[in-house]
Amino acid sequence: MLGVMQVRYRYRIYPAPGQQQALARVFGCARVVYNDCLALRDACHAAGERISDTEVQRRVITVAKRTPQRAWLGEVASVALVQACQDARRAYRNWFDSLAGRRQGPKIRHPRPRRKHGRQSIRLTRNGFALHGGRLYVAKVGDITVAWSRPLPSVPSSVTVIRDPDGRYYASFVVQRQSTPLPASDREAGIDLGLASLIVTSDGEAIPNPRFLRTASRRLRRAQRVLSRRQEGSANRARARRRVAVLHRKVRETRLDHAHKTALRLVRDNQAVYAEDLAVAGLMRTRLAKSVADAGWSQLLRCIEEKAARYGRTFGRVGRFEPTSQVCSACGVQDGPKPLAVREWTCQACGTAHDRDVNAAKNILAAGRAERLNACGDGVRPRLAAIVAEAGTHRSAA
């Protein structure tokens, strides 16, 4: 786990007006190539035909360039088009593997075509970009000014140039970074993902979402309603769309910042952090609640995973089969389902008073420890009963 890891470093960039036009052309071409790839693969899939990756690329780039409808593809750097093909291939393959059950986690939807008004991006490998002094050289676009908010830890292997719908540009570099293990800690934590609070830990701490997120989300919903009422193609609609994009960015930035801080604290304080698997957690919540909180949860878990790898800690996802709120974390007795409104209860068997979320977090901690101990076994996931039994022994031994 320790050693060199691959991470992304993102910076805001400031392309000059001429460079913005050049980028707009590459974005447009990459988008068309991406969408053509999806359409071609769909057509072959529907016809029951197999098509090789090189043949897809040949048809949507090389052959397409010779047609009058796609001749303009020749005006931009082909490295961005080749990467668009590969992005489409990966998106298609992920969906296909998910259909065939070869992929863990939640079901993946059919990849959607890229839209003109959404976030635009191109990915470039070493032959499509370079660092010229403090500037980012992009093939056929030129040297772009970068706001270096922190130094790059190593020479980047690739870069994604992004234009957000609110008009800001970013460069996201893939770099290698050495992991920096922290001194060992003897604490471990389980975390329960919640709606009222972002998470509740097995130590009984509740970490709420930042208040700003709620106000901003409300404002965003209102702006989206306004946008939907504006007439297609009007100046008012363009302005409303920009406002939605700005609010989107603010919500995204606040959420990410909070996730980073929360994750850092959890990883610094604990040798191991365990959370429930989101695919499983999602089943236990209503669809609406899930859609509201889902983005925040998966982002937080990604942050914890990344920081755990960086600082030499353990992060484990626990797959559960039954709601852990039914099990007493002190004695392991299962005393049946409790409605969501029940926030506190006392175990009939051992008399321990429980907070619903803290009890769930404690059960996640116990299950996480048990899964970790079993990890070197035959790979078969222990059933919850076994996990709870082991947790019981742990506790009485301690």
Ligand SMILES: [Zn+2]
């Ligand atoms: Zn009990």
